[in-house]
Amino acid sequence: MENILIGFANVLQPMNLLICLGGLFVGVLFGALPGFSATMAVAIFVPFTYVMEPGAALLLLSALYCGGVYGGSIPAVLVGIPGTPASAPTAWEGKALVKKGEGGRALHLVTLASCFGGFWSSIALLVCAPLLAKIAKMVGQPEQMFVAIFGLSVVVMLAQDNLFKGCMVAFISLLLATFGQDPVEGFPRFTYGFSELTGGFSVVPVLIGLFSLPEVFKMLEDPFGKMTESGKVGSMKLRATDITNNIGNAIRSTIWGVVIGIIPAAGPDIAAFLCYNEAKKASKHPEEFGNGSPDGIVAAESGNNGVTGGSLIPLLTLGIPGSAPAAIFLGAMIIHGVRPGPTLFTQHADTVYTMIIGFALINLLMYFVGMFFCKCGSLILIIPKSILATVIVVLATVGTFATNKNMFDVWVMFAAGVIGYIMERNKFPTAPVALALLLGTTMEKSMSLTRTMYEGELHMVLTRPLALALLLLTVFSFAFPLIKIWRTNQKEKLRSND
């Protein structure tokens, strides 16, 4: 308790509060720009922390991280371009709400759900870290394999309207994820002679293309006369039902987010898709998903921000960085002489509690910073479509170039945009592409290592309790929507017979 109070006292110092606010502003900006991410924000600012006190340095990095994860959702709602892959589900619902003239409401929901997820994940970090560290210890390759398969089960739910096409897109996208060096032996596959493909497709350019250019082409579908028209922002006020109907949804998604954060290699992207899927399953109105469902936004946002605190649990308690930002945190902590691990909470209690309390405060401050950004950003909607379409192309190009600093990725982004537009026009869902590219490599690697671990006797995986639990969840996740589709079809048949 004494350490918690010291943490509070440190965080509430004016300089530290300023650092938190500054970090949040920059972090949100990084998240909002296509091609930039929370990881990049944290990485770029590590050198700036060398001259800071360890506590202040970790506060700055935490603010950048939380702001970066949240920031991707602002362009996702406003122009349908997710700043980061974790905002893709938000883009589907946000876009639909903007079309209804409820962009302001969507932005407020995004901000509130993000703060909720982030705040409670920091409380989990404070209260449950030792307990959750035990779960982290149980995670090995078999568990990672089931998490990846579990993640892919989302495809079945997302593609309910056209299951065949959805599954087909998922399998072909998984195949695309095999391009480049295989994850175990390192042999380059399907490179077509391009040295740029040796590392496989970079996910971010594909997603920028897939989610931004189809929007531009759709704007061009309108007769030219409408290109000078602009959209409506709408009120930022929330309805009472937005909160009352979504408390359970937000809590469930935050818990998922924290748990996924603990699992190595599973980050906010997977959490957002999984939580969106779970919310759709639990919803009384699943048909609203994809047409501007507040539940979908709340689930995705509280889920992906829930990861922020969760991903730091194995780092702080075991010294294992479970994600790219966590690895950068580890580097920064070592530079400042704070070595994560079991002794961290006793030897560097003041620094670590300053960081954890700061993490919670940052998520509360994020509401105000976020609303400021939303109010400024929502002006985008009153820009005529002709200007918006042109600026989207330029931003998507520059954002993609910035990802890996090469033009090949820009061409990949353009190709993905054209293919995405053709897919959307012909009712091929694009969401499975994102999921398969995000999970494909992890799945192949963990499958291969699991097979090696058990010398081909894969049934031995079931002796691991966490793997068994994840397997059951996966089976349920695949079966539930299929049973639902079958029952709906049966009902429709009965109705038509009557």
Place this chain on the structure above:
Amino acid sequence: MKKSFPDMIISIVLLAFLTSMAVQVPAIPDVSKGYPIFLLGISYLMTIVLLLKSVSRMKLEEKQETKVVEQAKVIIPYCGLITVYLFMMTKIGYVVSTIAFMIISLLYLRLKNKVLMVILSVVTTALIYFVFTNFLVVILPRGSWL
């Protein structure tokens, strides 16, 4: 155009793409090819099913009127404009190519205010250039012809 016609074309293109991948499989060592072969097999199967379904549906369908041709007349030239922009970016650099692209794009999309068009193109390009090079430390293409 018949409703299932695009599905048929897409499945033919996909089959060609999958075949181009299948041709490369023998060069992959045994230890690395099991997983892609499995995915390739399923992808082939599903694409063939889609092709057969679309062909059988097309026989029963009647032609529908769509705006595809009118929309293509607008979208395809714009795709061409983007292609030229991306190609020229490596030749004449980010700044010149982006200003030129923005002005041509805004002209094509019929923005009436010409002064706004020029100011917007120059200011947006300069702002992005400043943020990316100075603040985010990304060196944007400078162009091999300049």
